[in-house]
Amino acid sequence: SRDEKIAIIGSGLIGRSWAMLFASVGYKVCIYDILSEQIDSALKEILVQLKKLEESGLLRGKISAVEQHKLITGCTDFKECVAGAKHVQECVPESIELKRKVFEQLDAVADDKMVLCSSTSTMPASSFTEHLTHRAQCIVAHPTNPPFYCPLTELVPSPWTYPHVTKNTREILEEIGQSVVLLNKEKFGFALNRLQWGMMSEIWRLVQDGTISVEDVDKVMSDGLGMRYAFMGPLETAYLNADGWKSYSERYADTIFNVAQDFGPTPRMEGETLEIVHNDLASRIPLDKLNERRAWRDARLAGLAKLKKEM
Ligand code: NAD
Known part of the structure; x- marks a missing residue:
């Protein structure tokens, strides 16, 4: 396993799926949620899902379900969850106010390298990152539910996203087995x-x-x-x-x-x-x-x- 960390913000349906996908190739994954009981249920549910996938021969990656599960931890402290992560995947509910709030929180703790990636299904990153110090590190990666079976992910940079952030995000998504399409311009609802x-x-x-x-x-x-x-x-x-x-x-x-x-x-x-x-x-x-x-x-x-x- 590698020594790099991924942070997941919001451990609902999509946050859980991302955690499994990143752990499948050996990333250390830390999941955060405002509700601590959501983190507990996510960790339990992920183990059940990983074992099911293993039984049906559909588990991604080369390491076992139990080993993958060991790579995933929960954290009730936002700052601690994000600290040292190379990629942060935001998975909070689809509300512009919430996206703005969480990206402001991320902006306050981010270093200059971290990729700040949103799972939003519809909203261009420019609609919630314009005022941020680290806005050039922000991008959208919209997965398709259920992500373990439908690999498509739409990658949508904003006009101010650094080209290397787009490139690195594509690489990490392909590394975990996603099928990536790039949108050349932002459009509400994506493709x-x-x-x-x-x-x-x-x-x-x-x-x-x-x-x-x-x-x-x-x-x-x-x-x-x-x-x-x-x-x-x-x-x-x-x-x-x-x-x-x-x-x-x-x-x-x-x-x-x-x-x-x-x-x-x-x-x-x-x-x-x-x-x-x-x-x-x-x-x-x-x-x-x-x-x-x-x-x-x-x-x-x-x-x-x-x-x-x-x-
Ligand atoms: P969900 O409701 O299942 O999970 C959201 C989680 O975020 C909950 O656990 C909630 O407690 C937590 N949360 C709420 N406010 C928070 C905050 N301020 N900080 C941290 N955590 C917080 O939602 P979901 O279906 O997983 O969707 C998450 C995102 O993924 C949305 O933007 C959605 O549009 C997108 N998405 C959803 C689907 C889908 O089919 N469900 C597909 C692709 C993308």
Whole structure:
């Protein structure tokens, strides 16, 4: 194991995942949370998860689950957690006020080398780091949930992030097995959520006007588009579906333009359609059965991740 330290701020769902990923290649990981009971439950839950991954042959890295777990410690003192870390991964809830507050706290204790990295799903680093002394060391690395099975991480530097911070962050993410994409400019929602929410808006319109049922529109993804896109993206898929993009454009560009013009206004996910969507799902997956269904999902994602690795 190496002698370098990673600090994790916020030990919820995403903080736990990052801790496991960094420990997988031998980093010493220290996790902090404002709630000490969250740290305790994180340490326990991480051991359970690591052992499960080991059993299913999906544990990353070359050292055992128990050895990886030993590399992860908890700390109830913010300053102590961050001290000496080469990389700090912030994982507090998605609120701009909270991001500002935690980055101010980090700014006050950071040295000139530390990378201060946020897990935010949507907010450009420039929206919460502008006034900081160490703002050039700040960057966003947005993982995809659940990170152990979905390796994509969006790397989003701000206009004032040092180029070497971007480079070093990419290197450490690739070292722990993440698949990294770089955004050349900041945009609210980055790429993943912009795509996801563009699709979600059209799903909403189709359900709202009664074109398709809740169950069937989900099936369009799980048995159709989702399967297609598990191994290659939409651009390459289209390229292969015709004889290259020029031919795809000749055949479909007019049709796609006309359909896209027919999309209609941006819907808000509320009101009558919200009732329909929620009640339909709740009749099949009651709210007190979410954990069973999450476990079902994770087992299948694990299988898919394994398949992708082996093929
Ligand atoms: P979570 O609610 O599971 O965990 C947040 C943790 O932060 C909690 O343990 C909480 O006690 C702690 N916390 C709150 N205030 C704090 C503070 N001031 N200092 C230290 N700890 C504090 O949230 P999550 O799902 O892990 O999300 C964390 C971040 O990761 C968010 O920005 C989120 O958008 C992003 N993210 C989430 C997902 C996802 O699918 N859940 C995916 C990618 C990125």
